[in-house]
């Protein structure tokens with residue numbers, strides 16, 4: 001953990017916990033690294049659903065080509081913050097009102113999920129145009145991944161054979177401008193697997209376009225770059241991914257490739273900080289009960305993993321009775337909810353963990369607070385801290 005982060009955490013009062021701390025400087029460095037690894041012909045969108053905190057988005061806005069949103073709520077949030085940024089609007093079940101909103105907001109790309117959706121779009125456009133990508137559920141298997149959304153029955157996108165009726169609609173309506181295809185098949189794919197997938201997608205897309213006499217100029221290959229919660233230091237290999245995309249694009253001229261990662265961009269900048277309320281033993285096993293829980297950080301429950309954490313020892317113990325502790329044993333870290341599912345980390349060996357110690361859960365910057373069931377049990381919400389970036393050096397003339 002960075003010294004400035006540790007310093008910030010140790011200055012928090014007990015009443016300030018639990019708290020989310022977002023390391024904005026780390027986020028900027030990471031975003032810069034990702035952008036630098038990608039070839040020029042690859043556009044980078046950030047999938048706002050991973051974490052749409054305004055200050056995170058402001059940092060990212062300097063390094064991405066635009067944002068991908070998946071609801072009317074995200075659309076108005078992002079459009080409100082960035083009146084001029086390109087926005088792609090995807091996701092299943094877009095309502096009449098959301099499609100109207102998309103037309104009003106002038107989104108740069110609409111990702112069409114079904115023929116019906118395309119038809120609804122034609123009823124809201126009036127004399128406006130829409131730039132669309134057809135989302136395809138290709139029969140490609142990305143291998144063992146965390147969250148498969150394609151290559152099998154799924155509510156996402158169109159089957160290849162269903163594209164034809166969409167093409168007919170587009171051919172008959174000059175307001176609908178087909179810009180290309182969108183393929184987001186899965187989450188949790190490592191760089192080599194993602195490159196294989198990208199290659200398969202482009203081969204398929206080119207064959208499809210040739211067969212339909214379409215000039216293919218854009219393919220969005222989605223997000224899903226792997227984040228390994230068991231190995232926090234093993235980041236997705238952006239350098240290898242970028243180099244591979246560079247080689248791939250050399251074989252596909254006049255094609256703009258777009259990616260829209262979420263988790264791999266913001267997961268690492270977020271920390272969920274809390275304290276140990278109690279350490280107890282049950283049927284021979286040690287449990288640490290923490291302030292807060294999965295109603296603030298649902299990620300480990302949703303993905304069934306151990307959230308990586310660091311213990312920050314607090315040496316003062318103000319009580320007159322012995323301090324509850326676990327020593328050189330495996331501890332299960334749970335929250336305050338009255339459900340056995342409120343587990344943040346299961347059976348993790350610790351050297352020492354005591355009531356009053358602080359815990360900093362890492363990798364809590366994506367699909368963390370915003371996917372959690374905040375209202376359950378009516379505990380107070382965490383505070384949010386943004387570790388600011390260093391002031392910019394005075395510019396040298």
Ligand SMILES: *Cc1c(COP(=O)(O)O)cnc(C)c1O
Pocket residue numbers: 047049050068090091184186187188222223224225260261262263264
């Ligand atoms: C969720 C989602 C993303 C982002 O996925 P990550 O795993 O967070 O990178 C991108 N595109 C689509 C269509 C999605 O549904």
